[in-house]
Amino acid sequence: MNRKVLIVDDERSIVDILRYNLEKNDMTAVCAYDGADGLRLARECDPDVILLDVMLPEMDGFEVCRTLRAEGNNVPIIMITAREEETDKVFGLELGADDYITKPFSMRELLARVRAMLRRGEVYTPDVLSFGDLELDRGGSLLSSVSGSVTLTRLEYRMLEALMLNRGIYLSTEELLVKVWGYESEAEQGAVWVYVSYLRRRLAAVGSRVRIQVKRGVGYRLEAPDA
Numbered sequence: 146m147n148r149k150v151l152i153v154d155d156e157r158s159i160v161d162i163l164r165y166n167l168e169k170n171d172m173t174a175v176c177a178y179d180g181a182d183g184l185r186l187a188r189e190c191d192p193d194v195i196l197l198d199v200m201l202p203e204m205d206g207f208e209v210c211r212t213l214r215a216e217g218n219n220v221p222i223i224m225i226t227a228r229e230e231e232t233d234k235v236f237g238l239e240l241g242a243d244d245y246i247t248k249p250f251s252m253r254e255l256l257a258r259v260r261a262m263l264r265r266g267e268v269y270t271p272d273v274l275s276f277g278d279l280e281l282d283r284g285g286s287l288l289s290s291v292s293g294s295v296t297l298t299r300l301e302y303r304m305l306e307a308l309m310l311n312r313g314i315y316l317s318t319e320e321l322l323v324k325v326w327g328y329e330s331e332a333e334q335g336a337v338w339v340y341v342s343y344l345r346r347r348l349a350a351v352g353s354r355v356r357i358q359v360k361r362g363v364g365y366r367l368e369a370p371d372a
Contacts, residue, residue: 147173148263151192153183153209154225155201159248163196166252167259180204187213188327192220194262196255199226199237207240214241217307217324221262225250274309277355277369279348281309292352300325301347304340308357308367315364341365 152163155178164174175190177183181203187195195213199206210222224237227248234245244258274281280289286302288295297305307316307324316324318334325340326332341357348355358368 147171148193149173149175149190150259151175151177151183151186151190151195153177153180153186153195153201153206154198155179156198162252163255166256170256172259178202180206180209184209184212187218187220188216194259195220195222196259197222197224197242199224207237210237210240210242215323216327217303217310223255223258223262274306276309276312276367277353279309279351279353279355279369281305288347288351290348290351290353290355292350295347295350297347298343300340301343304337305344305347308365312367315360315366317364321365337365 154160167174180201197206221243223244224242278290286297303325318337321337355369
């Protein structure tokens with residue numbers, strides 16, 4: 146299966162070279178030429194790795210990285226820049242970038258870094274999340290437990306995934322709004338409660354003993370009898 150790499154860079158000559166070499170190595174390249182479009186494609190096309198330039202029009206690479214991480218998107222990000230200052234590299238890594246490469250770079254080195262990110266993703270991103278008697282198939286948004294399975298809607302899936310990935314941790318209403326609806330969404334806090342109610346019905350429908358616990362003024366977390 147071809148892996149998908151999102152290239153976000155405003156220098157079209159560099160994008161063309163990157164796309165050519167990625168496709169030559171059996172990867173699919175998706176391209177954006179400014180930060181806003183890159184952020185949109187990162188949300189929509191589900192890339193396996195993002196090659197993200199720092200200096201971009203509309204929204205710089207740091208802000209794109211910051212926004213994706215705030216939304217709970219853990220796609221591997223390799224920052225690309227012509228600036229060699231250590232402070233820039235440290236800042237990008239602190240925002241959640243996984244790697245950093247400075248222009249000019251060798252294509253061999255960049256491809257090696259992309260492959261390293263893909264291998265890491267294979268190790269640390271399970272296809273099925275488990276908690277208590279629950280299993281969540283991340284490929285098909287299928288929730289399963291002792292009494293059967295149901296397919297979740299997109300927002301139900303994103304909320305349950307966030308809760309399962311942060312097991313034992315209370316997520317505040319504000320955190321869930323960002324993780325489920327996105328950083329720029331105008332969804333209100335009441336939407337979180339509505340979808341918690343939907344998920345509780347889903348849990349009951351599959352016969353799960355897992356419960357969504359609410360702690361007033363703190364947030365929401367999953368609880369299982371044996372967890």
